[in-house]
Every structure is written in C-alpha cells, then in structure tokens.
C-alpha cells in the first residue's frame with residue numbers, strides 16, 4: 001500500500017508543487033491549508049489530492065487535524081512542514097502581533113504538527129520529515145527579524161530531531177529555498193524584487209517545482225542515509241557550507 005504524506009500549506013505555492021510531486025512519486029497525499037477554501041477546493045478538484053483545513057499554529061487544531069488525516073488515509077509516514085507566513089517590518093517598528101503570528105505559524109507549528117506523528121513513525125521504524133526553512137533563516141534579512149528567527153529555529157529543530165531519531169529509521173532534513181516565484185514573493189514590491197533578482201547568480205527566481213523535487217528525493221527510500229541536513233536551493237544567492 002502507498003505510504004501517506006502530509007504536506008502543511010500544501011494547496012498553494014511551494015506546498016502545492018510538493019503535494020503534486022509526492023503524488024507523482026506514488027504517495028497518498030494529504031494537503032493541509034489554513035483558510036483559503038476556494039483555492040483548496042480548486043486544488044482538490046484539479047489534482048484529486050485530499051485537503052484538510054487546520055491552523056498549524058494551534059496545538060489542539062493540529063491534534064484534531066492529524067487525527068482526521070490518519071483516519072482518512074492511514075498513518076503519516078512522510079511529513080512536510082511547509083506552511084509559513086511573513087509579517088515584515090523593521091524590528092524597531094514591529095509589534096507583538098507581527099512577532100507572534102510568525103513564530104506560531106512558522107516555528108510553534110514544528111512542534112504542534114510533528115509531535116502527533118513522531119510516536120507512530122518510531123513504532124513503525126520508518127519516517128521522513130522535511131522542514132521548509134529559508135535562505136533568510138541562514139543569513140538574516142532586513143525587515144524579517146521575526147521570520148529569520150523562526151526559520152533559523154527550524155534549522156535547529158531539524159538537527160536535534162534528526163539526532164534523536166536516527167536509529168529509528170526516521171530522517172529529518174530541512175530545505176532552505178531562496179526566492180521562489182509564489183504569492184509570498186509576489187507580495188514583495190516590484191522595485192525591491194528587481195534588486196533581489198540582481199543578487200541571484202542564476203539571474204532568476206526559483207520555481208516551486210525545484211523545491212518539490214528536493215522534497216521528493218528526501219522522502220524517498222534512497223535518501224535513508226541523509227539526515228540532519230540543510231539543503232540549500234537558492235540559485236547560488238547564499239552559499240552557506
């Protein structure tokens with residue numbers, strides 16, 4: 001029977017490409033989303049992928065949402081923690097709501113979504129967890145103190161969880177995308193975006209599919225010896241290792 005993969009924020013942008021890529025690789029896919037019902041319904045109609053609405057920043061909603069996924073599709077063997085948001089602004093102008101929204105959605109979610117599936121993965125002796133961090137968690141970014149802090153946290157979370165579970169057949173890795181052509185980047189003012197593209201050696205934005213193919217590799221049986229890794233996919237914009 002096909003293994004089940006859960007992709008948070010899996011109905012739009014990078015997550016949608018990940019959901020499609022995992023389906024093409026033979027997984028049964030559950031795509032989570034937050035509130036955009038119309039987009040989720042269109043995605044489900046187009047791909048046949050089941051969609052599950054819950055807020056990854058809410059502990060109880062995650063517990064209930066993952067129960068619903070497992071009842072519908074079976075235990076989660078592959079988890080892609082992809083959902084994320086930005087609430088940009090200079091730190092000296094940032095309010096507590098901007099800070100908390102980003103930390104809960106991008107970092108608290110790592111605990112809320114992963115905790116309910118880890119026991120099953122350990123018991124079955126198999127799991128693949130892929131966390132989506134960001135280039136800006138590696139290098140920092142003006143206007144994104146909240147987001148850079150959360151995404152750097154994702155890297156630490158990945159490494160520690162990888163160590164704890166390496167003997168249980170579970171790999172835990174993260175991907176740091178550079179600037180990828182999605183709604184999130186469309187929100188960046190055009191002039192700022194032109195400046196960003198000028199700093200990308202590849203001379204263009206990345207495509208969501210270029211992140212999805214890395215996820216499909218990390219989710220595969222072939223990637224069993226890759227764990228605790230930070231995969232940089234950024235067109236050469238920041239060469240960290």
Ligand code: NDP
Nearest residue numbers: 009013014033034035036055056083084134179180182184
């Ligand atoms: P999008 O804004 O295009 O899509 C975000 C997805 O996450 C949507 O499906 C959205 O659901 C979902 N989502 C948002 N908040 C929640 C929540 N609280 N609970 C559940 N689902 C939620 O984002 P991208 O595809 O651009 O980004 C995906 C990931 O990649 C994020 O973690 C982002 O930080 C990271 N990233 C993106 C980069 C880029 O250049 N685009 C660069 C580096 C990292 P709904 O449709 O219901 O709103």
